Amino acid sequence: xxxxxxKADYGLMALKYLAEHPETAALSAKDISEAYGIPxxxxxxxxxxxxRSGLLxxxxxxxxxxxxxxxxRAISAYEVIHAIDGPFFITSCTKGANGCELTPSCTIKExxxxxxxxxxxxxxxISIQDLAEHEHPHGSGPxxxxxxxxxxx
Amino acid sequence: xxxxxxKADYGLMALKYLAEHPETAALSAKDISEAYGIPxxxxxxxxxxxxRSGLLxxxxxxxxxxxxxxxxRAISAYEVIHAIDGPFFITSCTKGANGCELTPSCTIKExxxxxxxxxxxxxxxISIQDLAEHEHPHGSGPxxxxxxxxxxx
DNA sequence: CTTAATAAGGACTGAAGCAGTCGGATATCC
DNA sequence: GGATATCCGACTGCTTCAGTCCTTATTAAG
Numbered sequence: 001x002x003x004x005x006x007k008a009d010y011g012l013m014a015l016k017y018l019a020e021h022p023e024t025a026a027l028s029a030k031d032i033s034e035a036y037g038i039p040x041x042x043x044x045x046x047x048x049x050x051x052r053s054g055l056l057x058x059x060x061x062x063x064x065x066x067x068x069x070x071x072x073r074a075i076s077a078y079e080v081i082h083a084i085d086g087p088f089f090i091t092s093c094t095k096g097a098n099g100c101e102l103t104p105s106c107t108i109k110e111x112x113x114x115x116x117x118x119x120x121x122x123x124x125x126i127s128i129q130d131l132a133e134h135e136h137p138h139g140s141g142p143x144x145x146x147x148x149x150x151x152x153x
Numbered sequence: 154x155x156x157x158x159x160k161a162d163y164g165l166m167a168l169k170y171l172a173e174h175p176e177t178a179a180l181s182a183k184d185i186s187e188a189y190g191i192p193x194x195x196x197x198x199x200x201x202x203x204x205r206s207g208l209l210x211x212x213x214x215x216x217x218x219x220x221x222x223x224x225x226r227a228i229s230a231y232e233v234i235h236a237i238d239g240p241f242f243i244t245s246c247t248k249g250a251n252g253c254e255l256t257p258s259c260t261i262k263e264x265x266x267x268x269x270x271x272x273x274x275x276x277x278x279i280s281i282q283d284l285a286e287h288e289h290p291h292g293s294g295p296x297x298x299x300x301x302x303x304x305x306x
Numbered sequence: 307c308t309t310a311a312t313a314a315g316g317a318c319t320g321a322a323g324c325a326g327t328c329g330g331a332t333a334t335c336c
Numbered sequence: 337g338g339a340t341a342t343c344c345g346a347c348t349g350c351t352t353c354a355g356t357c358c359t360t361a362t363t364a365a366g
Contacts, residue, residue, distance in 0.1 A: 002155055002234070002241040002272070004265075006354065009244060013261050028312065042355055048314060060313040061363025077268075081155070088155040091162060108166050111284050112157075115230075119155070119272050131264050158324065181341065195326055201343060213342040214334025 008084045010038050011046050012131065015055070015080060019072035019132035026065030046084060053083035072132055078123035090116040161237045163191050164199050165284065168208070168233060172225035172285040179218030199237060206236035225285060231276035243269040 014032050021027060029047050033040040047066050050056045055075055056066045068075065081088070091109045167185050174180060182200050186193040200219050203209045208228055209219045221228065234241070244262045 002157060002238070002243065004155060004243055005352090009261065012265075016261060030312085039355060041357080044313075045315080045355095051313090058313060059363080060311090060361075062311045062365065064312050064363065066313090085155070090155065090157055108162065108169060108284060111279070112165075115275055115279065118275055122268055122271055126264070126268065131261060160325080183341085192326060194328085197342075198326095198344085204342085211342060212334080213332075213340085215336070215340045217334070217341045219342090 002090070004081060005085055007042075007046050008081045010036075010043055011050060011080050011084045012077060012128075013038070014043060014047060014066075015050070015068065015072075015075065015128045016131045018056075018066065018068050019128045022072075026059055026063070026067045028065040031065065050080065050083055053079070055079060055083060068128070072129035073127050075128045076124045077126040077128070077131070078120060080128070081123060088116075088120075090119065155243070157234060158238055160195075160199050161234045163189075163196055164203060164233050164237045165230060165281075166191070167196060167200060167219075168203070168221065168225075168228065168281045169284045171209075171219065171221050172281045175225075179212050179216070179220045181218040184218065203233065203236055206232070208232060208236060221281070225282035226280050228281045229277045230279040230281070230284070231273060233281070234276060241269075241273075243272065 013036055017032050017035060018027060029044040030040050032038070032047075033043045047056060047058070051058045051066065055069055057069045058064070058066050091112045166189055170185050170188060171180060182197040183193050185191070185200075186196045200209060200211070204211045204219065208222055210222045211217070211219050244265045
């Protein structure tokens with residue numbers, strides 16, 4: 001139904017939280033889970049995934065935790081979602097790999113692939129920094145204005 | 154994972170097929186299901202949903218079937234998806250109705266709501282006619298060029 | 307060196323949604 | 337009345353998601 005999983009939501013929230021606390025060397029999964037009321041063990045697994053994907057750096061042991069692997073401006077929402085939920089396709093019949101079982105009857109996937117690319121483009125244009133800045137009430141920072149051109153046919 | 158259900162896919166395919174056969178008064182669920190290799194009874198339920206939503210007109214009895222309730226140009230992909238899959242929200246925590254259980258800790262939904270609106274805008278800008286025209290190899294019809302402006306903050 | 311805090315990761319469960327089927331009821335045309 | 341349709345509720349199998357449990361490895365502090 002065109003919905004992000006909760007895991008992706010949690011992941012975005014966690015990265016946003018990290019971006020908002022740049023002064024601290026690292027924050028533990030417990031810290032973040034308590035800040036948002038997210039199940040700690042679930043969030044831990046998400047953060048581990050993000051670490052494997054190179055978006056976070058982790059440090060075990062006391063005073064360990066997680067920190068952004070790059071600056072918040074250089075991490076896009078797309079990367080986070082992709083790392084957690086895997087590659088997404090708006091159509092159930094993916095165009096790549098094994099292809100669509102209905103091929104060639106499914107004549108709809110090609111136009112929708114463009115929609116897919118458009119959505120991906122939007123998500124790529126949004127950084128964790130954008131999410132973090134948005135927190136602060138109003139009037140700060142320049143607008144992030146994104147223009148997308150979708151051409152059918 | 155940001156994916157349309159197969160039902161929505163089937164619905165789009167069916168409406169596209171109807172748009173490609175404007176000469177016939179009505180096409181039965183069986184006709185369409187055979188054209189695409191879709192389970193007939195499943196497609197029937199989908200077409201019934203689209204009828205209830207006012208996108209199709211149905212006619213029982215012999216030589217009955219379904220026809221577009223409006224011209225193909227006036228039916229958007231968004232309407233089809235919405236009729237079948239219901240209202241979609243990219244975030245698991247919907248902003249409306251019961252709200253987010255995590256409120257106010259979930260500070261991410263507001264920026265993503267804009268993304269949601271953008272996606273909806275893209276889907277609203279694509280008509281069944283666009284999908285049907287795309288079928289014909291190339292060079293026909295004007296490009297459908299859509300500009301979307303997404304403003305964060 | 308011991309202990310506590312932390313990440314890492316596999317296995318499992320319950321719940322929900324999706325895809326598809328079955329059976330029957332109603333409407334329409336011949 | 338029979339053939340062809342739509343209409344609609346109930347049901348099943350399957351997959352995925354959300355979350356938990358348990359164990360192991362790593363690191364810093366005392």
